Amino acid sequence: MTPRRILETALYVRDVEEAEAFYLRVLRLKSLVKDPARHVFFRCGDGMLLLFNAKTTRTEMTEVNGVPIPLHGTQGAGHMAFAMREEEYDAWVNQLQTEGVPIDAEVVWPQGGRSIYFRDPSGNILELATPALWGMTE
Amino acid sequence: MTPRRILETALYVRDVEEAEAFYLRVLRLKSLVKDPARHVFFRCGDGMLLLFNAKTTRTEMTEVNGVPIPLHGTQGAGHMAFAMREEEYDAWVNQLQTEGVPIDAEVVWPQGGRSIYFRDPSGNILELATPALWGMTE
Numbered sequence: 001m002t003p004r005r006i007l008e009t010a011l012y013v014r015d016v017e018e019a020e021a022f023y024l025r026v027l028r029l030k031s032l033v034k035d036p037a038r039h040v041f042f043r044c045g046d047g048m049l050l051l052f053n054a055k056t057t058r059t060e061m062t063e064v065n066g067v068p069i070p071l072h073g074t075q076g077a078g079h080m081a082f083a084m085r086e087e088e089y090d091a092w093v094n095q096l097q098t099e100g101v102p103i104d105a106e107v108v109w110p111q112g113g114r115s116i117y118f119r120d121p122s123g124n125i126l127e128l129a130t131p132a133l134w135g136m137t138e
Numbered sequence: 139m140t141p142r143r144i145l146e147t148a149l150y151v152r153d154v155e156e157a158e159a160f161y162l163r164v165l166r167l168k169s170l171v172k173d174p175a176r177h178v179f180f181r182c183g184d185g186m187l188l189l190f191n192a193k194t195t196r197t198e199m200t201e202v203n204g205v206p207i208p209l210h211g212t213q214g215a216g217h218m219a220f221a222m223r224e225e226e227y228d229a230w231v232n233q234l235q236t237e238g239v240p241i242d243a244e245v246v247w248p249q250g251g252r253s254i255y256f257r258d259p260s261g262n263i264l265e266l267a268t269p270a271l272w273g274m275t276e
Contacts (some may be wrong), residue, residue: 002166003220005183009147010217028140045143071243072263074212082141105210117208124208125210131204
């Protein structure tokens with residue numbers, strides 16, 4: 001048996017409120033669930049983007065119906081990519097520029113596809129990429 | 139403009155070959171691209187799971203067509219979740235047990251949905267979860 005798809009993607013942030021504001025302003029993602037001391041969660045397509053404050057999730061055990069959830073949490077720059085359509089490329093560059101977000105790199109991949117790299121306030125390396133990069137349709 | 143979906147989910151591992159073997163054996167994910175010193179990538183549904191050796195990605199700059207890709211890489215236990223169907227639950231527990239992977243927690247969520255938590259060899263907290271956990275269809 002193999003998983004059908006990925007359901008949750010997680011990054012760790014230094015401040016939940018700051019992160020929520022950035023992902024709303026720059027990526028127009030509206031938070032679904034928030035605990036300012038611990039996490040903010042966004043739906044994106046048929047997946048979830050989970051942003052955690054690792055200071056909390058590394059040290060404070062959560063229990064659900066009496067079952068402890070394993071601790072997790074990282075330090076340093078994580079990475080994830082959102083899908084964009086080829087036709088949206090210029091509009092994404094404009095949106096990042098309008099929102100004052102520096103673009104770290106714009107890449108044309110040898111195998112096809114294009115990416116835009118930028119950072120969130122915690123230093124995570126975010127990417128917008130066309131699925132052609134992985135031989136997928138948009 | 140907002141992203142339509144998540145395309146790439148990344149975790150960091152201590153050893154690429156060890157990680158590739160674990161994700162193949164336990165999750166039946168076949169690697170698509172591998173550089174033993176740096177990364178192994180898997181396709182999962184319409185997304186990609188990227189496993190990186192952070193010792194490499196934090197320090198060694200990659201260039202694509204002359205454009206440097208920003209460095210990234212974390213330390214500590216990352217997290218992500220794969221989708222499973224409700225009807226697959228028992229079979230997943232069996233598969234983990236057959237492959238000798240300890241289950242850290244089995245959770246029934248108050249809002250609906252169920253999760254199984256386990257670890258990869260690098261200590262990342264992996265989860266199999268039914269999409270009902272987020273109010274989504276399977």
